[in-house]
Amino acid sequence: MKIPSARLVHLLIGKSIIETLVVGGLAVFTFINVLPPYFHGWGEVTATGISGWAVNSASPWERVEVQLFVDGKFVADAIANQPRPDVLAAGWAKDQWHGYTFRLSPQNPRYHEARVYVLHDSGGGTRKSLQLLGNPIPFFVDEDGKIVNIPSK
Amino acid sequence: MSGMIEQSKAGAEFAVEEAEGVERIALWEIASVVTSCLLAEWVVLSFAGGSKLVGAAPVVLALGFMLYSHRERGETAKDVGFRLDNFFAACRLLLLPTATVIVLVIAVAWFTRHSLVIAPWRNRFLLLPLWALFQQYALNGFINRRAQLALGKGMKSVLVVALIFSLLHFPNLLLAVLTFVGGLIWAAVYQRQPNLFALALSHSVSSFALALTVSPTLLNSLRVGFKYFG
Numbered sequence: 001m002k003i004p005s006a007r008l009v010h011l012l013i014g015k016s017i018i019e020t021l022v023v024g025g026l027a028v029f030t031f032i033n034v035l036p037p038y039f040h041g042w043g044e045v046t047a048t049g050i051s052g053w054a055v056n057s058a059s060p061w062e063r064v065e066v067q068l069f070v071d072g073k074f075v076a077d078a079i080a081n082q083p084r085p086d087v088l089a090a091g092w093a094k095d096q097w098h099g100y101t102f103r104l105s106p107q108n109p110r111y112h113e114a115r116v117y118v119l120h121d122s123g124g125g126t127r128k129s130l131q132l133l134g135n136p137i138p139f140f141v142d143e144d145g146k147i148v149n150i151p152s153k
Numbered sequence: 154m155s156g157m158i159e160q161s162k163a164g165a166e167f168a169v170e171e172a173e174g175v176e177r178i179a180l181w182e183i184a185s186v187v188t189s190c191l192l193a194e195w196v197v198l199s200f201a202g203g204s205k206l207v208g209a210a211p212v213v214l215a216l217g218f219m220l221y222s223h224r225e226r227g228e229t230a231k232d233v234g235f236r237l238d239n240f241f242a243a244c245r246l247l248l249l250p251t252a253t254v255i256v257l258v259i260a261v262a263w264f265t266r267h268s269l270v271i272a273p274w275r276n277r278f279l280l281l282p283l284w285a286l287f288q289q290y291a292l293n294g295f296i297n298r299r300a301q302l303a304l305g306k307g308m309k310s311v312l313v314v315a316l317i318f319s320l321l322h323f324p325n326l327l328l329a330v331l332t333f334v335g336g337l338i339w340a341a342v343y344q345r346q347p348n349l350f351a352l353a354l355s356h357s358v359s360s361f362a363l364a365l366t367v368s369p370t371l372l373n374s375l376r377v378g379f380k381y382f383g
Binding site for chain 2: 002004008009011012019022026027029030
């Protein structure tokens with residue numbers, strides 16, 4: 001058997017570089033597909049639960065599906081299709097129908113944290129991902145079961 | 154006189170360094186091809202899902218590299234094992250172990266199901282001999298040959314080939330064990346009679362026996378890599 005030339009080593013290095021680029025490209029492509037940067041929204045504590053809005057800026061007429069988690073546990077899901085004229089006025093959306101409201105069932109009297117996620121399909125529906133909307137929403141439930149807003153840091 | 158001794162000493166040192174270099178390159182070649190296979194099974198499949206074009210990229214890269222490596226090392230198709238002159242000699246070596254594996258597979262199927270149910274025919278079984286030939290080419294026609302360059306002929310290189318073949322079938326544990334055994338047999342036979350057609354025949358017959366008799370749930374439908382989970 002012939003002793004290989006330096007070209008074989010160069011090819012091995014080249015192959016490794018190509019594979020690294022392919023994997024890196026795939027990772028970026030997948031990240032953009034699975035967790036796209038075009039969801040915007042916000043959530044806040046109200047007297048009865050959590051309200052907010054969600055917009056898909058890549059598809060401004062779409063009614064986005066959102067899910068509420070409290071203390072890391074799934075609570076409910078909803079379609080963000082309630083009127084939010086303030087969102088339209090602020091230029092976040094093309095129409096006002098992007099609001100959502102979750103009524104909270106009675107919680108234990110203590111500090112809690114709510115998170116609202118956008119449910120996003122990718123890969124022709126084979127993958128589903130949750131993307132956090134805005135910041136986590138801290139709140140306090142007092143002994144009377146009243147929800148008290150805690151300003152975010 | 155002392156100049157000649159110095160010269161021959163330097164020549165011997167150069168030869169040792171060159172041999173070590175050849176061994177290292179051979180190991181690097183193995184690592185490179187195994188990496189491509191793992192990328193195809195785990196990374197590309199999990200990222201690109203059903204995209205066959207993207208999924209084929211690491212396989213095409215590995216295949217192109219293997220063909221180039223054969224050319225660089227002056228290996229012919231006959232050297233690699235695409236030949237017929239030793240087909241029957243290789244078949245003779247494979248007959249007993251393959252028959253034993255088939256009997257064991259049928260026994261496993263019998264004891265796990267308490268009956269011998271033959272699974273329905275699937276058209277993709279027709280591609281199995283080709284797939285087996287491709288796998289045997291990569292495993293023995295390339296990896297085994299490079300393992301022999303790096304570690305020499307014998308148990309060490311045979312073990313490396315079997316371990317690699319088994320690794321590529323993770324996380325399907327039963328399949329990993331079976332492919333380790335198959336890898337040992339096929340690698341050992343290849344080192345005595347390098348014939349890829351005979352190996353592919355033994356591989357196809359064993360795979361048919363597995364696919365047709367052993368419960369698909371036990372083998373998770375022969376799925377490996379990321380596909381194993383879904």
